Amino acid sequence: MKAARLHEYGKSLSLDEVPLPEPGPGQVLVKVAGAGFCHSDLHVIDGELSLPLPLPLTLGHENAGYVAATGKGVCSVKEGDPVVVFGGWGCGVCGPCASGHEQLCDEPQWAGLSRWNGGYAEDLLVPDERYLVKLSKIDPRRAAPLADAALTPYRAIKKALPYLEPDYKVLLIGLGGLGQYGLKLLRILCGCDVIAVDINQEKLKLALKEGAAHALSGRDPKLVDRLLDLTGGKGVCAAFDFVGSDQTLAAAVASTRAMGKVTQIGLAGGTARLKVLAESRFEVCFEATLWGTLKELREVVALAESGRLGLEETEFAPLDRINEVCERLKRGGVTGRLVVTP
Ligand SMILES: [Zn+2]
Numbered sequence: 001m002k003a004a005r006l007h008e009y010g011k012s013l014s015l016d017e018v019p020l021p022e023p024g025p026g027q028v029l030v031k032v033a034g035a036g037f038c039h040s041d042l043h044v045i046d047g048e049l050s051l052p053l054p055l056p057l058t059l060g061h062e063n064a065g066y067v068a069a070t071g072k073g074v075c076s077v078k079e080g081d082p083v084v085v086f087g088g089w090g091c092g093v094c095g096p097c098a099s100g101h102e103q104l105c106d107e108p109q110w111a112g113l114s115r116w117n118g119g120y121a122e123d124l125l126v127p128d129e130r131y132l133v134k135l136s137k138i139d140p141r142r143a144a145p146l147a148d149a150a151l152t153p154y155r156a157i158k159k160a161l162p163y164l165e166p167d168y169k170v171l172l173i174g175l176g177g178l179g180q181y182g183l184k185l186l187r188i189l190c191g192c193d194v195i196a197v198d199i200n201q202e203k204l205k206l207a208l209k210e211g212a213a214h215a216l217s218g219r220d221p222k223l224v225d226r227l228l229d230l231t232g233g234k235g236v237c238a239a240f241d242f243v244g245s246d247q248t249l250a251a252a253v254a255s256t257r258a259m260g261k262v263t264q265i266g267l268a269g270g271t272a273r274l275k276v277l278a279e280s281r282f283e284v285c286f287e288a289t290l291w292g293t294l295k296e297l298r299e300v301v302a303l304a305e306s307g308r309l310g311l312e313e314t315e316f317a318p319l320d321r322i323n324e325v326c327e328r329l330k331r332g333g334v335t336g337r338l339v340v341t342p
């Protein structure tokens, strides 16, 4: 089968012919229909994340497709079933795994980000049937981004629900693939008005169309003043930063009210400073959330299957054009999610 593999950090992926994996006991082989190209893959390819990855490796942690073959003992899925693949694979026995937070496993074995290959290939070997969430109506090619672009903001918002009081506004910074799902999910999960911030005017227009109450340019040097004006000086009850740079984190912290919450989702390498009596209010809670649990993925898929969570605009590209996809994402020339279709 064909697989787009990373051989060396800083270099393009190469399209290799590799042996078709055979599912062992409990494992499932999935014919990949769609593999969402994630911004974090860019950081991996460029060697910016200090993950000790065994190269060559097939990346791709946002996958969906059809069951192609099942190993001995697999009983919950059969050949041909359309599925979304949960990618936060763990050891299954450590503390986080035992409490259902496998994506935070002490020894993560994430799809395409560990010794396990990911979905930028014709087929994907899934180590356990429990990682598959069955689809009924949605096309797996369009469902792939649910496994990360929708799941990650879903967890971030769910964990902030106690802070989301309807008398206050919510701040959402960064309207990329994840941020756009973040906006949709905020509209479903809470009654707060959303203030969307991005440096791209087209994305701000889209945010207003998608129900944001306000849209502000991230390039505005007076951004924090504008945010405080919009909230009557009180600040927002929660801020979700899908960028994660020094600048965006500072704006999020400075505009969050006392007893509010700042959640960092984006990994642009910034540092959040909570300096009370100067840059932040008292009792502001900060959390950097990661991905989501299997249970949360099932909830996201159910929301999408019910039609309440609309799928984002998706663009498709064949596997042999994956390096072009990579370049386009780097330039920021993608509005929705780019999905590779092996
Ligand atoms: Zn990702």
Ligand SMILES: [Zn+2]
Pocket: 090, 091, 092, 093, 094, 095, 096, 097, 098, 102, 105, 106, 107
């Ligand atoms: Zn574990």
